[in-house]
Amino acid sequence: MTAMTRMTLDEVRALSEMVLARQGLAPEHVAAVTETIVAGERDGCTSHGIYRLLVCAHSIRNGKVVRDAIPIACDTAPALVRIDARGGYAQHAFNLSRPVLAAKARRHGIAALAITNCVHFSALWPEVEALASDGLVALACTPSHAWVAPAGGTAPLFGTNPIAFGWPRPEGLPFVFDLATSAVARGEIELHRREGRPIPLGWGLDPGGQPTTDAAEALAGAMLTFGGHKGSALAAMVELIAGPLIGDLTSRESLARDGGAKASPIGGELIIAIDPAGFLGPNVAEHLARAEALFEGIAAQGARLPSQRRYEARARSLIEGVLVSQALLDDIKALLG
Template sequence: MTDTDGVKMSLDALADMSRTILTRHGLAPAHIEAVTRTIVAGERDGCASHGAYRLLVCINTLKTGKVVRDAEPRVAEPAPALARVDAGGGFAQLAFERGLPLLVQKARANGIAALAINHCVHFAALWPEIEALTEQGLVAFACTPSHAWVAPAGGTRPIFGTNPIAFGWPRADSPPFIFDFATSAVARGEIELHRRAGKAIPEGWGVDADGHPSTDPQAVLQGAMLTFGGHKGSALAAMVELLAGPLIGDLTSAESIALDAGAGSSPIGGEFVLAIDPAGFLGAEAAAHIARAEALFTGITDQGARLPSQRRYDARARSMRDGVVLPRALYDDLQALLA
């Protein structure tokens, strides 16, 4: 169904469109399925900046030649509680899926385990990875640098990426408690969506190329984004650079954008994932102590506050029932990829 504002699609139809577009542009089948799952999940959960729009980002990256279309991830075990996947220059989704079983196995054997994904191209949110771990009853943390688009607190020149961090806590009878946010004031995709829509962005999201505050999305995209919370967000951004950069032998955001060399690809580098099995600390009492967290969540919601990701879960229920609506301009751009 179409109108002047949008095109309504089922989730299956969106997945088919994603597969067709990615196939048309030469991505290998295993990567197509992994990327499609992530894109459909973003749109399904109402995350417009990480949903169908990211197909445009993927295809642009494929056109730059900065991603290996048929990369075969290689899984390794550098230590008893560590797993590593060399993505071989491919998109991160398939590398994570290949490393997930070993990460879960090691977390259960050791109580805690970490996964390093190296040499990957990352364009998506982190919550799909976190949710996959909470589904296994694990507590999880993940982070990744990006391109140097963000200035440090007190600065005006980009050195950090948007550098998201994500955390997940499993719940027995409810969707997991998950947060996933950029350490920049907003995800870069949000600024891109404002630019596409011809809308001004809020003050505090970024500065222009001369370091002056700006509400013009194009000026900020050409200047620098800002961290959230001033020096606090800036410190967290630096933490991400270190954990998912030098610690795992991969690129910082400044190194990633230098390697891009103006091609305009998605960020190139690594991802750091930590998984904790509550039974490692608590043994047979794990379920009882995990359940104690429900009092915390109730204390939040009983006063009218919203848990992180609740908006996503509400959107998920609606879209699984009713499908999704893509903005007409985005749908036309996606169809043009098939021309």
């Protein structure tokens, strides 16, 4: 049985800050990246929690992250903003540009943010939840490395290419979902490999293009999209609108730039923010109430809203802390040595 250690969220935060600072990351990047890692652990998304410190350390040590990058913003059009992360993590660039994006969305009803030349290692829901908490509807997507085969193919071409959506609610936490267009996040397969557990069929192919339940073989071969051709089409869409459309890399180009380092993907992220009042004017409250009726209709059938499990985990961890694998914790603490 795997030994587990209980940690408070403050302990998770302190550990992340120490590890990232030890890797030479600048303080503003340490703070931004840490909050994303704490959020993942807090909300029960363990594949996006402190496990990612190993991923960050590997990427930094291989020279694939500019440790002290200073993002540069460009006001390209009335409803557009572009920020060059200059090889740093996306989190700091997003924090800097979030107020500008929100202001443009409120001024024009809709606005888009292109974060370019940034390193990705995490989920997208923290960004869209933040914007939804500002009262905006938000949509975000990004390519990654070419790990995923298109439907009917056997060779990696797409990234896991997540799509995240946030919707503000008059009371309580926003409605948020974040899904990879792959059958599962790559970090989930990696956790199965670390723990010696088989993966379900449908997650990946071995290097010969055959279905496999061996996590290591899937990581060496190709991941699969969810829903066959439907997930494949969405993955292609993300490649286009968060790659060439904003002047940044596709997943295959990102992997080529990696040069075998097996570091985190680098590329672009597209975020669209919509102000409901821009469409609805004085009727905004009435129509947001209609949205609440939709959510109630889902819950009334015993179905779970996509963000519900994360929020339930959040409520527990804020009181009880989180359980972390001692083996994983040992590996992370070794980074401090």
